[in-house]
Amino acid sequence: MGLTIVWHIGFALSLGLVDGIFGAVRSGGWLGIPSILIIHLCLQGLISGTFFVLLGARVRGIDPRTWSSRTVLEALLLLPAAAFMFSQLIHSLKNQFATALYNGLFQSLVALVGVGLTWLVIRRLLDHLPTQRLPSPRILLTVLGSGAVLGYGFLWWRRDLLFKEIDPWLPLAASLHLLLALAAQNRQRGIDWRAFVAPLAGFLFLFPASLLPGSQALTWGQRCMGCYVLPPLSQAFDRDGDGVGHILGGRDCDPEDPGIYPGAVEIPDDGLDQDCFGGDLTLGNQSAPKPSTRPFRSEALSQLVVLVTIDTLRADHMGLYGYQRPTTPGIDAWAQQGLVFERALTSAPYTTGAIPGIITGRAVSELRSALPDEIFRIPPSIPTLAEQFKAGGYETAGFVTALNTAKSYGYRRGFQTFAELTRQYADTAQSTVRRAQDWLAAYPTGKRFLWLHFFDPHAPYERYLEFDFGGSDLDRYDSTIAQLDRALSPLLRQLNEEQGALVLLTADHGESFGEHGHHKHGRDLYDPVMRVPLVVRGPGIESQRSRTVASTLDITPTLSSLSGLPVTHSTYGKDLSPLLLNGQQFPERMVFAEQDLNLPQALLGTAEHTLIYSLLTSRFELYSTQDSAQLRNLWGQQPNVDNRLQMEMAKRIDQGPARRRAQLLSRAVVKAVPAEGIRLDPPQRFGDRIELVGYRFWSEQVARERHPQFRLSLYLRAIKPLKKRWQIALGMDKGGRRSNLDHHLAQGNLPSNHWPAGRILHDPVKLGSLNSFPEGPAVFSLGFYAGDARLRPQTGSLAQTTSGTRVMLGPLPTP
Structure with a gap:
């Protein structure tokens, strides 16, 4: 029994130390390691106590020399069955109760019964096998270990799970705990209900189902596994019933008022800070909307203006931003004669928020506050870029793919020629280029505006033999980018070299491949999704790389100004014409982005830092732009930077998301x-x-x-x-x-x-x-x-x- 205690305590300390170090490295909070060790020791104490209470003196100790082939075979069969059942329960038993703590207990109890019955069935089946014919324990353990290693290797290859982002410690720890539990109850014959309840209870206590995000990492979202135990425990101290506690990580700024908590809707001008951030929202003191301003130059820079947007294109997967694979050699060569923004951020991590921002200069909250009953439709009162060009005497055309909401959402307003090549998720780069060339041939002269939207890098990712980087999602993603580059780069050269066009190339958003535990896009504000390419090339624009941080909301005011058109007001967008033509830099520039499809978040980006704020949890994440993987959260380590960016974030949120929600509430309350x-x-x-x-x-x-x-x-x-x-x-x-x-x-x-x-x-x-x-x-x-x-x-x-x-x-x- 003493040996068993030593195994459990040693394993708890080892896992806690690994967990704490990973969490500290990524969060920068080394002082949290002792608390994480204590959490693991407490959980492991529950496991050990469960063993001794249920199994009593019949525990034989965990000595690998006493393991039988039958015990190892049970583990070999039970581990995948238990993992499958656990994953299914996590997804099928969500939100049965109001708090995560109760959900975790409920899911875990069901898992206990389900996995226990599975174990019982496996043991019954093994009773009919001739045990003398089983391979030796050493052979079975070798098979089990090799299978686990190969399994992880296969997952990393197929799902692009990078070790630095999604660590194997969580499932590995679960497997080891279950294996130790099996060994601890090693019996030669017979079935005792306590024998399989005890190890499953250990599995249960260490890994409550709803406290961990499914198959996410031990340090998912820059946080240690132990840190996920605290929020549900914090809810136990929720005195006012608003779902947020005020200790153990809870940030309820008024624990006695159920209407005040992080994420609450601000009621303007009532003297209360309902969302625990930035003080009371004041609508009455806001100035009237600013009128249109004069362009930076009175004459158009070029008679032909072309806007190229590419769906789901990450900046760091292009050669011009340092990517090692030859995905964009044509675009890279073309961009050498233009101005490249080193750091450009999209306004939203999904197309239906980003595209309206590109063609209007307005953020998501500005568009929705203007027309709350139409979530994604551009309000008629807000002019699009095409409408501005049409009013300025330009012939306008747009050729897009998979924007099947273009008509109903207002994307096609202002276009005299507009075509959706397909509403399917398909690669149509060559067809889009041909339509553009045909239109240019039909309108060879005069003032013209052309918008091309390419869908190719978006999932599903195709694998092209000419650009075969491998079979994983990331490999096929790069393959589609290379195929797009081959189709698009000749058109780009033609536009600038033959027609002297003003061309701006960007993307609506990027794509995640396991970074921070995320895949695809739309649910987070980290760089893989938010950082996009932004290149401008045209007459009078010198070849250079700018460190001024830019936003896709700058595109509409900038193209309008460069074309001699009035520049409509944009709360978050800026006319970058002085930078493009005169080299004027804006080192103190800050850009704003947001997402509200999942948990509402806001982003504030500068040339040196990225600040991410989660509205419902009042949690800040601060990353240096030198930390390209955004692995180390600097929040709390640089008070001057924290205070400056926090004040600016509060200002931007009051101008956008908080204002929109407050206006909706004001309209709804009677x-x-x-x-x-x-x-x-x-x-x-x-x-x-x-x-x-x-x-x-x-x-x-x-x-x-x-x-x-x-x-x-x-x-x-x-x-x-x-x-x-x-x-x-x-x-x-x-x-x-x-x-x-x-x-x-x-x-x-x-x-x-x-x-x-x-x-x-x-x-x-x-x-x-x-x-x-x-x-x-x-x-x-x-x-x-x-x-x-x-x-x-x-x-x-x-x-x-x-x-x-x-x-x-x-x-x-x-x-």
Whole structure:
């Protein structure tokens, strides 16, 4: 038994030390190692205690010389089965409870039963095998170890998991724990329920399912594994029920007020800092929008302006930015005669946020605050780059691939010639180049503006024999870039050398291949996704490399100015014409970016640093631009830099994301149900969370619409802070024809877990003209759901559906 204790404590200290060192190297916080060691020792103490309580004196100790072939074979069969079951449970049992701690316990208990039964089946099967014919333990252990090494090698090759980004310690530790547990209960015959419950309980306690992000790394997101234990524990000290604690890493700045926590929606001009960042948001003191300004030069730099955007192209996978593989030799040669920005950042890590920013100069929050009910559509009040060129007398054309929302989202506004070559995810570089050449031949002279959007580097990645770098995702990604370069570079040379065009080449975003535990794009703000190429070449632009940090939001004001057109105001974009023509540098320049598809984040980039702020956790990450892999978080080590960038970040967030959410909330909050609506007294409750205080079925005449447009207004109130993102389930039955109207309040821009408790929110649902529906009254059904969870309505004045999950509104006569 003593030997077993030594094994467990030694293993806990070893794993804790490795975990702590990796976390410290990447976060810079060496003082955290003792706390991480303590966490591992506590967890290992639970494991050891479980062994001794359940197995008692029958534990034989962990001596490899006592291992039997049967024990090793059990491990060989159980490990992959347990890993598969655990991974499935992690994904299938999400969000059953409001807090991660309860979710972890629930998932782990289910895993305990499931893996335990799997072990029981395996042992039953082995009872029918002749044990004398089994290979020796040494042979089986060799097979097990070799299989593990080959398995990791295969995963790294197929999934491009770089060792420096996704470490094998987590699954390796789980496997070793399970192997030690098997050895500790090594018995020659018979099955004791305590024998398989004990090691599984050890596996359970050390690796609670929901506390770790699935198959992510031990140091995923620059944090040590032990650090992931703290946030769920912090929720145990959540006194006000808003889901955020104030100790153990929790950043609730007012633990007594459920409406104040990181990520809360700011209520402007109320004297309170709801989101625990930057103080109270003040809308009344904001200045009026700035008018258009004069261009840097009165005459156009060139009669032909070409904007080339490439989907999913990382800057660091191009030769001109130091990449070793020959992916872009043609573009590299062309860029030698232009101005290359060493560091350019996109405004959003996904196409539907980045492309509007490129062609309008507006950030995501600016576009959505202007038109909150249309998440990605460019508002008619904001001119596009093509509209500006068309108004300036230019012939305009655009040829794009896979932008299948171009028409509905407003991308094609201002183009006299516009073509989507395909709406499929396909490589069409050669076809796009041919269409551009045909258009240039049809319009050989005069003022012209051309936009080309290439999709080729985007997944799925093709493998071209002429550029065969290998079979992994990253290899095939490079292959598609090389194929694109071959098709595009002749056109670039033709544009500049034969026609003297002003050409700007960039990308909407990059792509991740395991860095920081991420794959593809759209969910983070690290350099693999955010850093894009930006090259400008044209008459009067000298060949140079600029260290001024640039943004894709600079493209519209810069091209407008270089073409002698009025420069429309952009909160975050800047006219870079003085730099391009006169060499004027902007060393103190800061650029802003954001993403809100997952956990809202904001980025502030300078020539020396990148600051990333997570709005819902109030967590900062600061990286030096010299740290190309962004492995060391410098936050807290440079107070002067921290304070300066934090103040600027607060200013930018108040101008953008916080302002948009505050404006949405201001539009949604009402004092009471209007007199023309139907008030419910008492309100209709759904569970103990939400209540419907009233509703209204009405119509209005909208400009440019021939028929009246119908609306259903719902007046909702959160009884207490909501921890889930409840979706509104709404159905309509009119004359026997039904329609599904499920939605989020404000089209998802104001999720329910950000509703302020106690306030009435107005949710107007667009129904359209209803011309296709039969005459007669309308009946609506209303409920709330989040995944498989339902908020069941309580007994009230409204009738319920037969399922008991919705209430009926109506019949309501057509207004």
